Amino acid sequence: MEEPMREKTLIVAATYEELAETFDYFKWAKGNFVQGTLFDVIITGVGMTATAFALGKHLSNDYSLVLNVGIAGSFDKNIALASLVNIRTDTFSELGAEDGESFLNLEDLGFGKCSFTSGFTSNIELIKKLPAVSGITVNTVHGNIRTIHNLLQKHAVQTESMEGAAVFYACQQMNIPVLQVRSISNYVEQRNKEAWKIGLAIKNLNEWLINYINFAQ
Numbered sequence: 001m002e003e004p005m006r007e008k009t010l011i012v013a014a015t016y017e018e019l020a021e022t023f024d025y026f027k028w029a030k031g032n033f034v035q036g037t038l039f040d041v042i043i044t045g046v047g048m049t050a051t052a053f054a055l056g057k058h059l060s061n062d063y064s065l066v067l068n069v070g071i072a073g074s075f076d077k078n079i080a081l082a083s084l085v086n087i088r089t090d091t092f093s094e095l096g097a098e099d100g101e102s103f104l105n106l107e108d109l110g111f112g113k114c115s116f117t118s119g120f121t122s123n124i125e126l127i128k129k130l131p132a133v134s135g136i137t138v139n140t141v142h143g144n145i146r147t148i149h150n151l152l153q154k155h156a157v158q159t160e161s162m163e164g165a166a167v168f169y170a171c172q173q174m175n176i177p178v179l180q181v182r183s184i185s186n187y188v189e190q191r192n193k194e195a196w197k198i199g200l201a202i203k204n205l206n207e208w209l210i211n212y213i214n215f216a217q
């Protein structure tokens with residue numbers, strides 16, 4: 001007999017701390033790969049390399065959706081701290097080569113795409129009501145006015161994270177729909193950690209995620 005088609009979502013987050021409230025709420029055992037009936041959860045570690053490694057181990061066509069969640073920085077001060085956004089397009093902004101004063105991205109170099117679009121649309125109000133934004137994914141968190149100014153000359157983006165484009169890339173390789181929802185913990189500006197609202201951003205992210213999971217079950 002053929003296996004029935006599974007409709008499972010893989011939730012991907014960089015750190016356990018970002019999802020601790022959701023783990024507590026659903027009484028999930030703490031771990032880096034937790035399997036449930038409709039949702040599995042993977043904690044990848046921070047950054048693109050850790051994300052690629054973890055997804056290389058666990059991403060499969062058993063999943064009908066990958067939901068990347070976490071916190072992010074915003075370049076746009078019109079986006080309130082601790083509010084949630086749907087990152088529709090994400091770009092590897094550092095991947096490429098310098099050419100004197102210019103920067104050549106992967107596409108310029110002929111090595112393939114550097115921007116990825118989620119393409120996932122939903123009728124669920126919880127998703128539809130989130131502002132759709134564009135982001136970049138970085139190895140180095142911006143914290144210098146000059147480099148931020150230079151970056152914004154090249155990229156019309158609102159957010160930055162350290163994993164998003166890696167998740168989009170892996171999902172595109174596997175042809176799996178992907179959604180990236182992040183809560184804004186800080187503005188990307190001259191480094192000022194005191195102004196970050198990590199706690200409230202995580203609280204709001206978990207509130208959203210718990211509602212989403214409850215709605216889907």
Ligand SMILES: O=C(O)c1cccc(C(=O)CC[C@H]2O[C@@H](n3cnc4c(=O)[nH]cnc43)[C@H](O)[C@@H]2O)c1
Pocket residue numbers: 014015046047070071072073074138141142160161162163185186187188193
């Ligand atoms: O202490 C720091 O400088 C610092 C910088 C970035 C992130 C952290 C974290 O503790 C959280 C890691 C997590 O956060 C995402 N994130 C949040 N804000 C930003 C940002 O402005 N630029 C890039 N990434 C950000 C990121 O995806 C990490 O997974 C501490």
